[in-house]
Amino acid sequence: MTMRINRKLSFAVAAGALALLTACGSDGDSMAGHEGMNSSSAPAATTASASPSAAFNDADVMFAQMMIPHHQQAVEMADLAATRASDPEIKELAAKIKAAQDPEIQAMKTWLTEWGKAASEGDTGHGMGHEMPGVMSEEEMKKLEAAKAKEFDKLFAQQMIAHHNGAIEMARTEQTDGSNLEAKELAKTIETTQQAEVEQLQKILDRL
Structure with a gap:
């Protein structure tokens, strides 16, 4: 029991x-x-x-501040091609460059405003104290303005190749050093697009 x-x-x-x-x-x-x-x-x-603008660093700011005037000069060069170029492919490419870079300028201006940073608009020699690779000097721009027809075509191709190569260098720096996702994505787009345009410009130059 x-x-x-x-x-x-x-x-x-x-x-x-x-x-x-x-x-x-x-x-x-x-x-x-x-x-x-x-x-x-x-x-x-x-x-x-x-928000997309919340995360950014000094490299992002420098990229936008320098690329805005850099793009503005490319658009200025493209505008000259509309009335001075004689080669149809040069005219077509110039219009394509302007169509692509105008919206990119506006996007970068918006970023700088959101970040509380100043834009270096119109400063095509320096970007907030930093030398910009590939930018044309005032003398080089005047030479392009004075050129016409085939002379313009050759000069435009030569100068835009140098200009694009400078932008590609800046874009690669942003992809390495930047932190803002939108800025890095734009930098990647710039590198890809302008590298293709450099190759096209070189082919045009070879046949002129």
Whole structure:
């Protein structure tokens, strides 16, 4: 009789322990579920609250400040081609350059405004104290303005190749040193697009 009682007690204790473990396990799973939800929802909340302009560094600012006037000069050169170039491919490419770079200028101006930084608009010699690679001097621009027909075509191709190569160098620096995702993506686009245009300009120059 005593053994039966002891067995009943043992079974009761075991059952109680099992129930307790099950309850704890259930609580643990529940907590784990909450933790999982918290950990997965936290990045989403961060992403939702972070605007595209929130993350940037000095390299991003320099890229925009320098690329704006750099692009503006390319657009100015492209405008000259509309009335001075004689080669149809030069005219077509110049129009393409202007169409691509005008919106990029506006985008970079917007970034600088959002970042609370000044733009170096119209400064085609320097970008906030930094030398810009590939930029044409005032004398070189005047020479291009004075040229016409085939002379203009050759000079335009030569100058735009140098100008594009400078932009490609700046774009590569931004991709390496920048932190803003939009700025780095634009830099990648500039590098890809202008590298293709350099190759096209070289072919044009070879046949002129």
